[in-house]
Amino acid sequence: MSVHCMIETLAIRNLTISPPLALAPMVGLSHSALRTLALELGGVGLLFTEMLSVTRLPQENVGASPFLMRYPEERPLFYQLFVSPGQDVLPAVERLHQLDAQGIDLNLGCPAPNMRKQGAGCFLTDDPEQVRNLVIKLRKATELPLSAKIRLGIKLDEHQLLDFCRMLEGEGVDLLSVHGRLHGEKFCRRPRWDWIGKVKTAITIPVLANGGIFCVEDARKCLEVSGADGLMIGRGAAIRPWLFSEIARDIYGMSTLSFQDSDPLHLEELYLHFVRLLERFRPERRLGRLKQFTHYYCQNYTFGHHLAIAVQTSISVEQAVQRALDFFQESRKAQEA
Ligand SMILES: Cc1cc2nc3c(=O)[nH]c(=O)nc-3n(C[C@H](O)[C@H](O)[C@H](O)COP(=O)(O)O)c2cc1C
Known part of the structure; x- marks a missing residue:
């Protein structure tokens, strides 16, 4: 797919995401300050919180919680939830309605040891039926856009991966972010953008490609290889918060502020x-x-x-x-x- 025919806008439910460039959810990094900085520099079309515990969220003090701190300008903002088997998601969803969330994201990709202990993140996907039931509950509980973030699986298994993604779409997920690595793969391994492409062709909801985008050339290559509808950027945005602005200008032809990183x-x-x-x-x-x-x-x-x-x-x-x-x-x- 040529980058010239890329769409600049994603429409999911009542929400428009433009340009299709998202700041990834990152513990300790994707907070109000970095989100604001990225917005000020321009080019970011979608923001995420760091992952939030579905049980702790309803008890957080909105005025004081460092996890919930937010300026009204920080939008569209998706709050990311991590959920352990059997946990009730409804109080958290209700809380997110009160917090004026623009969307809810389900963490199905985090491989951290504390996620393993809790059976959350990527470990929840060990039992796809469990994920299905969770998505059904979330879908019933909210009209907000619902997104999910995944890795490629425990091992490379196209059939299993695509079945899983089709299931997510079928149960009402509106947007899928795919980190192009297996559950056990470290950041030093090259992300498999071509596998994100397999997901893209199997489903009709928009796909954001994630992993290893640090400059405009990475962004261009990732879009070409994956054919994804947009990009999600994590570490690259903490190194160069003006990266969204450069990609928006050079790939999507938008007029954005120019930041002189050589100065x-x-x-x-x-x-x-x-x-x-x-x-x-x-x-x-x-x-x-x-x-x-x-x-x-x-x-x-x-x-x-x-x-x-x-x-x-x-x-x-x-x-x-x-x-x-x-x-x-x-x-x-x-x-x-
Ligand atoms: C410090 C750090 C914290 C992260 N926390 C989360 C998180 O809370 N939820 C999540 O889904 N992924 C989390 N991730 C993974 C990122 O969202 C992203 O998938 C990963 O960093 C690959 O993208 P990148 O190469 O653009 O950084 C985290 C990554 C880092 C480096």
Whole structure:
């Protein structure tokens, strides 16, 4: 499929997603600050929360919870749920209606050990009938767009994978995000974008391709190989929050702001702006989130690991910011020398 015939808009239920570029759900990263930053830089058409426990969500204090913090501008926003077998999803869905969610996403792809313990994430898919019943319940409980995020399975089995995806579509899932790796595969393995293509041709609901998109060329290649309707970007958006804007401009022909990532002042300003966006979080959360973001953002610098270590070993946000400022000054000096 040629990228020239890509659609720029996805319509699911009453929602329009434009451009079809989504910020992936990521624990500790896909919070209000990164979502806001991506929106300000432009080009992102859909936002996700980090995964939320279906049992804890109804008890979270909306005003104080770092997981639920959100500006009204952060939309369309899908809240991602992880669910263990037998858990009641209805109170969480009710909560999401109150929170003005634009959609609900079901986590069927996370392979983390704590998901294994709870039988949630990708482990829920060990029993497809269980997933079917869950989707039926969710579909009955909400008129909101319902999406699911999957990996490719335990092993490469086209028949099983496509059956599973058809089942999701048949029970009312409106949008499917596919991370092109098997359950046990680490990030160092190349994602199988061609397998996302197999899913795309088997179902009629929109498919977002996910995994390993760090630059415009990756985005172009992934769209070509998978034929997906859009992209979901995770780590690439934490390293380069302006990536959506570049893809929207270069692939979808949209006019977006241009960010000069070769200009050290631009990089510094963006980092400090991110720190300001974190201000609404309590200090201990702020520091953790800053450390996690810096782990990715430092990759914009040749000696970025120095920045990562300096922030990682800080005991307060103030110290982390001062150390980051020192790093920026040193790296500018080195560049000018
Ligand atoms: C720090 C981190 C946290 C993540 N948390 C979640 C999560 O909460 N829910 C989820 O479905 N996937 C989660 N993922 C997986 C990402 O959504 C995405 O599928 C994966 O990073 C591959 O995409 P990428 O190569 O664009 O990063 C997480 C990934 C990372 C790196």
